[in-house]
Amino acid sequence: MKKKLVVRSKKILGGTPVFAGTRVPLRALIDYLEAGRPLDEFLDDFPAVSRSQAKGVLELLIKTHVAGLPYERAA
Secondary structure (H helix, E strand, O other): OOOOOEEOOOOOHHHOOEEOOOOOEHHHHHHHHHOOOOHHHHHHHOOOOOHHHHHHHHHHHHHHHHOOOOOOOOO
């Protein structure tokens, strides 16, 4: 059985998706990366999140959001 990466419960931050076993919102990782900050800095600032959790969430986001995007034909 695969370990959960993401939890969403009204009891935790009002239903905001968080890394499983933490109260760290997924949005925090996205915000760090959008600001050009490295993954290692995020992990240092949020020690409750493991590297494997962060990588797993990024892979999940890619699978669910990026993989299905249409692509342009080469000119």
